[in-house]
Amino acid sequence: MDMGVLLVFQNYHENVTDEEVFTHDLKLGILAEEAGFDSVWSAEHHFDDYSMCPDNFAILSYLAGKTSRVKLGIGAAILPWNSPLRVVEKAIMLDQISGGRTLLGLGRGLAKMEYETFGIPMEEARDRFNEAAPMVMAGVQSGVVEGDGPMYPQKRAVCRPAPSAGVSWEGRLFGAAMSPDTVPIIAQMGLQMMTFMQFPFEKHAEIINTWKQHFRDAHHTEPGPPVIQDFVICHEDEEEARRLAYAHINRYFLSVIKHYDFAGKHWRETKGYETYQAGADMIREAGMEAAADAYVEANIYGTPQQIIEKYAYRHEMIGDFLPNAAFSFGGLPLAEAEKSLKLFGEKVIPEVHKMTDKVPAEV
Numbered sequence: 001m002d003m004g005v006l007l008v009f010q011n012y013h014e015n016v017t018d019e020e021v022f023t024h025d026l027k028l029g030i031l032a033e034e035a036g037f038d039s040v041w042s043a044e045h046h047f048d049d050y051s052m053c054p055d056n057f058a059i060l061s062y063l064a065g066k067t068s069r070v071k072l073g074i075g076a077a078i079l080p081w082n083s084p085l086r087v088v089e090k091a092i093m094l095d096q097i098s099g100g101r102t103l104l105g106l107g108r109g110l111a112k113m114e115y116e117t118f119g120i121p122m123e124e125a126r127d128r129f130n131e132a133a134p135m136v137m138a139g140v141q142s143g144v145v146e147g148d149g150p151m152y153p154q155k156r157a158v159c160r161p162a163p164s165a166g167v168s169w170e171g172r173l174f175g176a177a178m179s180p181d182t183v184p185i186i187a188q189m190g191l192q193m194m195t196f197m198q199f200p201f202e203k204h205a206e207i208i209n210t211w212k213q214h215f216r217d218a219h220h221t222e223p224g225p226p227v228i229q230d231f232v233i234c235h236e237d238e239e240e241a242r243r244l245a246y247a248h249i250n251r252y253f254l255s256v257i258k259h260y261d262f263a264g265k266h267w268r269e270t271k272g273y274e275t276y277q278a279g280a281d282m283i284r285e286a287g288m289e290a291a292a293d294a295y296v297e298a299n300i301y302g303t304p305q306q307i308i309e310k311y312a313y314r315h316e317m318i319g320d321f322l323p324n325a326a327f328s329f330g331g332l333p334l335a336e337a338e339k340s341l342k343l344f345g346e347k348v349i350p351e352v353h354k355m356t357d358k359v360p361a362e363v
Helices: 017-032 058-064 085-097 110-118 122-142 181-191 202-218 238-260 276-286 288-298 304-318 334-345
Strands: 005-006 037-043 071-078 101-107 145-146 154-158 173-178 192-196 226-235 300-304 322-326
Touching: 005 017, 005 071, 017 058, 017 334, 037 058, 037 101, 037 322, 058 071, 058 085, 058 101, 071 085, 071 173, 071 226, 085 101, 085 122, 085 145, 085 154, 101 122, 110 122, 122 145, 122 173, 173 181, 173 334, 181 192, 181 202, 192 202, 202 304, 226 238, 226 304, 226 334, 238 288, 276 334, 300 304, 304 334
Parallel strands: 005 037, 005 322, 037 071, 071 101, 101 173, 173 192, 192 226, 226 300, 226 322
Antiparallel strands: 145 154
């Protein structure tokens, strides 16, 4: 299985500037290749210290020039905030700059504050995504973007530079699925699944295998492996790993609650996001401290051997997947994040690479 790194660009530090955090995380992207990772990803977020990466195409174009081997993952382009035509143009350019190393994730976004700042009704998110995603998927392959839908009416546009001749995007297109109603949509579209760890893996396994079955039913073939994103603390000392996890993965969870207003009551009235209300209600009922502890346990922390065992357990349940790890988040000291990434690269990645099935497992 391939192993990736997600760059978060989160400034939850004291007396550290945004520029220092940003340039540090860029360096982690370069270090990831040296440490043996197979891909480097960047999210798209705006207007908050939660995640400072307003243009992940620009971030990965920079890394394309600083690396030679790692794949470069857009994780993801938030389609309701971007013109499908511009997403296609940028994806084709990044693919040519990097020599065909681009992985393109597509998402619809989740933060009310980002939608409001852009002046885009959040209630339109589902319709915008459903209309734009097929335009992008067809466009990166053909170099032609057109559409007659209500959200993105687009007269025929021919992108230049044109896609490289003979280059296929099969296996390189992903869809973010963080709610049950998104799973069948991305499966129907033929997108590989991307998800963040939120709860015990047994529950994630059910959702992932549901996506696999929808994909098989729609396309009569096996889907590619899903991307599973964790926030990771890797340390030689078991107790120190736990201490850092409960300090900083916990803090990252609180930043998620704040950024997305996950404990709010607006989800029920927001078209396309109604299923998130159940999760918000559960957080309020369980209490923030208990919810944060559960989030820490859902993600990955421990010694290299403990982490290997956690990945092996997941592999037994769902077969091959693409594990992604974020190392810099939640105010974790920058030097500590770098140490964690290097240790992970030295001792965990070689074992993850051995975890490969010829036939995907099923629960």
